[in-house]
Amino acid sequence: xxxxxxxxxxxxxxxxxxxxxxxxxxxxxxxxxxxxxxxxxxxxxxxxxxxxxxxxxxxxxxxxxxxxxxxxxxxxxxxxxxxxxxxxxxxxxxxxxxxxxxxxxxxxxxxxxxxxxxxxxxxxxxxxxxxxxxxxxxxxxxxxxxxxxxxxxxxxxxxxxx
Numbered sequence: 784x785x786x787x788x789x790x791x792x793x794x795x796x797x798x799x800x801x802x803x804x805x806x807x808x809x810x811x812x813x814x815x816x817x818x819x820x821x822x823x824x825x826x827x828x829x830x831x832x833x834x835x836x837x838x839x840x841x842x843x844x845x846x847x848x849x850x851x852x853x854x855x856x857x858x859x860x861x862x863x864x865x866x867x868x869x870x871x872x873x874x875x876x877x878x879x880x881x882x883x884x885x886x887x888x889x890x891x892x893x894x895x896x897x898x899x900x901x902x903x904x905x906x907x908x909x910x911x912x913x914x915x916x917x918x919x920x921x922x923x924x925x926x927x928x929x930x931x932x933x934x935x936x937x938x939x940x941x942x943x944x945x
Contacts, residue, residue: 787861789880791816791834792888795854799838799846810838810846811879814858837863838882845885855889858882 796813803809817831836858838846850856860882869875 788859789862790857790859791836791880792857793817793834793855795850795852795856796833798852799843799850801843801847808840808843808847810843810850812836812846812850814856814880835877835879836860836882837879838885842882842885849887850885854887857884857886857888859884 791814793814793816796815799810799812801808801810814834814836815831816834817829819827819829821827858880860880863879863881864876865879866874866876
């Protein structure tokens with residue numbers, strides 16, 4: 784069994800770059816994640832990592848319409864490795880996160896979706912004009928299904944084996 788899953792929360796480094804193909808759309812942008820720590824007897828140190836994010840189809844439309852430089856987002860996806868030849872003919876390697884879910888976080892800037900709204904790669908848009916209509920909400924439990932239990936008010940379990 785294998786598993787390829789990445790979850791990142793950070794700030795967008797630049798407006799998404801949009802590429803349109805015959806039957807597809809791709810958005811790519813950078814995402815910064817920061818970690819702050821204090822070494823023994825030292826001053827606070829902030830280490831920032833930059834991640835290349837790629838979104839396809841509906842998530843690319845979401846990115847084009849709602850994500851801007853500085854936006855705080857959550858991205859769930861898979862690591863993808865690829866290579867290309869640069870202008871000098873040197874083979875370059877790149878690591879990207881192919882987004883499966885994008886969730887808008889933080890406060891709502893102008894022309895943005897609702898904070899906390901989650902969008903999945905297979906989630907559709909209402910209306911007939913792509914990119915100009917509101918995203919659909921995730922469905923509530925069907926009849927006969929029990930809603931998920933709210934665990935936020937329960938006490939943590941202290942006897943975990945790790």
